[in-house]
Amino acid sequence: MNPPPVRQARSALSLWGERAIELLIRLCGISAVIFVFSIFLFVFLEGAPLIPDLNWIPVIFSPEWYPTSRSNVRYGVGAMIIGTLSVTGLAMLFAVPFGLGAAVFVSEFCGGKLKETLKVAIEMLAAIPSIVWGFIGLSVMNHLIQTWLPAPVGLNLFNAALLLALMSVPIIVSIGEDALKAVPDSYREAALALGATRWQTVYRVLLPAARNGLLAAVLLGVGRAIGETMAVLMATGHAVNIPTSLFDPIRTLTATIAAELGETAVGSPHYRMLFLIGLMLFSITFVVNLLADLAVRGVRRQ
Amino acid sequence: MNPPTFTATPHVLRKLRRERVAALALSGMVLAMVLPLFAILAYLFVKGAPLINWAFLVTNPTDGMRAGGIWSALVGTVYLVVIALLVAAPIGVLCAVYLNEYARESWLTRLINLAVVNLAGVPSIVHALFGLGAFVLFAGLGRSILAASLTLAIMTLPVIIASTKEALNAVPVSFREACWNVGASRWQTIWRVVLPNSISGILTGVILQVSRTAGETAPIMFTGAVFFKKVADGALFPYALTDQCMALSMHLYTVTTQVNNAPEALPYAIAVVLLGAVLLVNATAIIVRSYLRSRKKW
Numbered sequence: 001m002n003p004p005p006v007r008q009a010r011s012a013l014s015l016w017g018e019r020a021i022e023l024l025i026r027l028c029g030i031s032a033v034i035f036v037f038s039i040f041l042f043v044f045l046e047g048a049p050l051i052p053d054l055n056w057i058p059v060i061f062s063p064e065w066y067p068t069s070r071s072n073v074r075y076g077v078g079a080m081i082i083g084t085l086s087v088t089g090l091a092m093l094f095a096v097p098f099g100l101g102a103a104v105f106v107s108e109f110c111g112g113k114l115k116e117t118l119k120v121a122i123e124m125l126a127a128i129p130s131i132v133w134g135f136i137g138l139s140v141m142n143h144l145i146q147t148w149l150p151a152p153v154g155l156n157l158f159n160a161a162l163l164l165a166l167m168s169v170p171i172i173v174s175i176g177e178d179a180l181k182a183v184p185d186s187y188r189e190a191a192l193a194l195g196a197t198r199w200q201t202v203y204r205v206l207l208p209a210a211r212n213g214l215l216a217a218v219l220l221g222v223g224r225a226i227g228e229t230m231a232v233l234m235a236t237g238h239a240v241n242i243p244t245s246l247f248d249p250i251r252t253l254t255a256t257i258a259a260e261l262g263e264t265a266v267g268s269p270h271y272r273m274l275f276l277i278g279l280m281l282f283s284i285t286f287v288v289n290l291l292a293d294l295a296v297r298g299v300r301r302q
Numbered sequence: 303m304n305p306p307t308f309t310a311t312p313h314v315l316r317k318l319r320r321e322r323v324a325a326l327a328l329s330g331m332v333l334a335m336v337l338p339l340f341a342i343l344a345y346l347f348v349k350g351a352p353l354i355n356w357a358f359l360v361t362n363p364t365d366g367m368r369a370g371g372i373w374s375a376l377v378g379t380v381y382l383v384v385i386a387l388l389v390a391a392p393i394g395v396l397c398a399v400y401l402n403e404y405a406r407e408s409w410l411t412r413l414i415n416l417a418v419v420n421l422a423g424v425p426s427i428v429h430a431l432f433g434l435g436a437f438v439l440f441a442g443l444g445r446s447i448l449a450a451s452l453t454l455a456i457m458t459l460p461v462i463i464a465s466t467k468e469a470l471n472a473v474p475v476s477f478r479e480a481c482w483n484v485g486a487s488r489w490q491t492i493w494r495v496v497l498p499n500s501i502s503g504i505l506t507g508v509i510l511q512v513s514r515t516a517g518e519t520a521p522i523m524f525t526g527a528v529f530f531k532k533v534a535d536g537a538l539f540p541y542a543l544t545d546q547c548m549a550l551s552m553h554l555y556t557v558t559t560q561v562n563n564a565p566e567a568l569p570y571a572i573a574v575v576l577l578g579a580v581l582l583v584n585a586t587a588i589i590v591r592s593y594l595r596s597r598k599k600w
Binding site: 010018021022024025026028029030031032033035036038039042043045046097098101102104105106109110116118120121123124125127128129130131132134135136138139140166169197198199200202220223224226227228229230234254257258261262266274275278281282285286288289290292293 | 317318320321324325327328329331332334335336339342345346392393394396397399400401404405410413414416417418419420421422423424425426427428429430431432434435436439440456459460463487488489490510513514516517518519520523524551554555558559569570573576577580581584585588592
């Protein structure tokens with residue numbers, strides 16, 4: 001893609017103009033790097049002054065979150081870490097089989113109009129804003145869970161996990177479908193020529209061949225679920241609590257920031273602690289996305 | 303694709319049975335995802351629709367947001383979305399141009415691609431923290447439409463980069479080579495050949511981001527959106543860039559969680575307006591995309 005050197009004489013103005021534009025393009029090119037770096041930097045700088053005052057073992061493992069206590073302020077995020085992990089894990093328990101199943105169905109078992117329709121439906125599913133999901137959890141699911149399941153409260157781990165599953169399914173389906181599409185057709189033709197059915201082709205040939213891409217799809221779904229804020233804020237019940245059953249209310253890291261940042265004074269220890277939680281979230285999703293990227297890169301190398 | 307029937311040994315029968323079960327189970331999975339969704343959306347619509355009319359859209363909330371319409375929130379959302387995309391689209395498109403047209407495979411492009419992937423994965427609440435730290439406090443913009451839009455712009459940037467890159471990549475290399483051969487420079491080629499041939503794909507990607515930006519709540523909560531702000535009913539440009547504003551998504555959150563004794567249908571109506579706007583914009587983009595794909599010349 002290299003153009004041959006420019007031979008024709010051009011006016012000095014147009015040459016300088018071209019140079020200026022190239023500089024601008026290069027600047028925009030590295031903008032993404034600058035933004036990721038400055039997100040880390042600003043969140044870190046706002047939280048950093050509190051770091052020397054914290055005792056990390058109790059902060060990470062203790063479930064005692066009393067940021068506004070008069071006598072004994074405690075910043076234990078243990079319960080929220082468990083809350084985030086449990087709701088994400090439970091959501092993935094629903095979303096991974098359904099998402100990958102749907103990806104296989106869309107990619108291998110249907111074609112033509114049905115395929116296009118399903119892809120549009122999934123795109124629509126992805127477009128629903130998280131605040132609307134939260135509202136669905138608060139109004140519709142809350143009511144359904146209280147009516148049909150033996151749960152004392154409708155806003156709980158189960159409710160939020162269902163919402164998160166529905167929110168992360170579209171990303172799993174679309175990336176998973178891309179991964180399956182990337183498997184060369186000759187693999188399918190070889191399997192079918194040996195007399196394999198479509199299902200045998202899928203689980204003996206396609207799933208092993210596309211496993212890196214499917215792993216990336218799952219990881220991106222996990223990343224989305226960990227970072228989700230408004231839906232879990234509204235549907236989890238928002239109680240600092242280590243869950244012991246499916247129907248216990250919980251609280252997540254993201255929801256804590258969203259609920260409390262508005263009430264803190266800029267520069268107070270509580271405010272800085274919320275930025276440190278943000279830094280924690282940034283690091284977790286960074287690692288998850290990095291792993292997903294490595295998995296995708298593995299696919300390309302094949 | 304059925305094998306000839308004369309080979310139907312028990313083994314083959316079992317294999318075919320499994321195939322049918324698998325197809326049934328997989329389609330069941332898809333239905334289990336899609337059907338409840340449509341049921342829920344229909345339910346929201348039925349509950350919210352009676353309240354929605356022209357007056358609801360163009361009047362302001364009254365009585366502590368228990369009555370009246372949603373005008374100030376609606377127009378606030380439009381402000382945020384338009385400014386965010388005006389900022390994000392040029393930067394995103396030029397970044398994609400750099401990645402697709404200028405850069406060679408190197409550690410720098412590897413780093414940029416990694417940054418784009420990670421920027422897309424940053425949780426929205428962390429964007430809110432960044433917006434608060436960088437735009438509201440450090441840059442001194444205060445809580446304002448400008449600070450909130452810039453926060454949203456950074457959030458949409460990676461997706462615009464990705465979709466633009468795909469659109470640029472779809473322009474055949476031979477188009478560029480033909481242009482270079484008649485003596486055009488790199489930028490002339492991009493401006494006269496590559497961008498005109500990919501503009502539809504680029505625009506579709508940007509339009510799809512309109513819906514995502516309109517629905518975001520967390521990033522604007524602490525950077526510029528407020529619970530309530532009074533503007534003139536039906537005024538087209540009621541906000542200044544340094545004002546705080548209301549937004550539909552924030553309004554839905556406020557009415558469901560902070561306002562007591564709001565009429566039951568009110569949050570449903572707000573949700574339906576937000577959802578309707580988002581799905582309408584998306585549907586338009588999808589229709590435009592499939593139309594352009596069908597008449598593509600190469």
